[in-house]
Amino acid sequence: MRIVVLAGGIGGARFLRGLKATLGIGAEDPQGGSSITVIGNTGDDITLFGLRICPDLDTVMYTLGGGINESQGWGRADETFTVRAELAAYGMEPQWFGLGDRDVATHIVRAQMMAAGYPLSAVTEALCDRWRPGVRLIPMTDDRVETHVVVEDEQGRRAIHFQEWWIRHRAALPAEAIVGVGVEEAKPAPGVLEAVAEADVVLLPPSNPVVSVGSILGVPGVREAVAAKTVVGVSPIIGGAPVRGMADACLSAIGVETSARAVAEHYGSELLDGWLVDETDAGAAVAGVEVRSRPLYMSDPEATAAIARAALDLAVELKERA
């Protein structure tokens, strides 16, 4: 079975690990032999200190490749922060980004390959040669797309990079709008539309529906291609609150209620075929979407694998019914 997953960072990466587990895809499987293609969000990407940083791609790669900081969910295990401390000693800004020494090497390799003319998709493939994530990981686009957030405070109304809003301001600065700079002109990366076209099912993990899955669907052509498939999503909202992260701040910025039902309606029934919600939200009904409820906390690898299995089973059921 060929499965396509549209993934953001931590939530997407953990869901993918559960999906691999339930499919019996081990760490040793070569990337090419995998039945999972991950289309990764690149809207969070940022250039800092001359390094090209792709937080979501790296979180997926490190998580599936065994290099992730487990308790934190992002960044490398056994990380040190010497370079960051030294940059701060030179007074170099920004100092709010948690740049680890192990992580720096990834960004150096990426920046160097991109400076040499390789597209991000080729760079990602090269990085995955080391990490062997057991899935095929493709960025949503090779073009530069950056999510900016329009905020207003004592410094006035302005657009700041998503990372600055998310990390520096902890998403506490009210967002008036969230804009994917460059997204209208972006083309899907090589392999994205092909993978979707060849997919048996498409899964939306409990990633941020606005700045993660929303960014991917915003790349011209992707939403239409995905909508033509059997699509099952896993709600990132449980009982009116995000499972983790600050998705509520993103949802309110685009005028969507923070509820499992509202997120499904935001995705829309022309895109979604099935929607998994938590037992807490068992009453949620969305016209034109098959809603099922089950425990959705990805509390440990087994629980996460069971959630992934439930999403996959629902997708297969809906595909057969169609």
Add this chain to the structure above:
Amino acid sequence: MRIVVLAGGIGGARFLRGLKATLGIGAEDPQGGSSITVIGNTGDDITLFGLRICPDLDTVMYTLGGGINESQGWGRADETFTVRAELAAYGMEPQWFGLGDRDVATHIVRAQMMAAGYPLSAVTEALCDRWRPGVRLIPMTDDRVETHVVVEDEQGRRAIHFQEWWIRHRAALPAEAIVGVGVEEAKPAPGVLEAVAEADVVLLPPSNPVVSVGSILGVPGVREAVAAKTVVGVSPIIGGAPVRGMADACLSAIGVETSARAVAEHYGSELLDGWLVDETDAGAAVAGVEVRSRPLYMSDPEATAAIARAALDLAVELKERA
């Protein structure tokens, strides 16, 4: 008294520390109030991993600023090598360069400032704002000059970067020629000719006479400006062998004998006024140059300060005599 010193890496940096000590210039003196201007060699500079690395400038800066690895003579104290190990894990070349994590930050700041359009001299000044070396440190040129070494081995005859020859091959690959790529078109950095013109004396520390002091003197206009001054050099050769480093390999590449006398003759009496040699070389005589002998091993800070004092005293004596 205004002193100009043409400095390479380790030997130059240690000599400078001795000179500061004998002049009573402490770590707390602001850079601007110093009476020492150091013209630093940039021929060893190299771009690796998108980072701009200036080994000699950094060795001077770290040594005088209290950040040097004392036993090694180059690189940062308490250094770690996480980034380097990770780059190697990605298979990124070259792996022969000893890039430390603390050091990486310096190169990131430099590369970023240069990418933003600042000349190396301005970058060096900015880096020294942190290190407060107690001297004014100016690169010999803001133009890109790279010392290449012509070698021949089983891979054929070719020019390789000085760093590759020095570090990877430990200068053991016979050098047919040493070439300063770009040096003919280079202009002295802002302040270089002015500092020399205003100097009371110019000192040549026991740096490599070919690839360090030689590179600096190779920048058009510098040799003439220096030659017009009272110049005293300290021999980097004691008893027919370099005090440290592999200067003999450089000297033989340009057909100069590895002896205190031959190095002085290579500099030439139109440049040199005085020449300090070790007691071992007390018999060395160079026409037109005042040769003095004394212990020249920079074995500890006190011995080094005494050598610097002797060089300075000889320079003052020769200047007064002139």
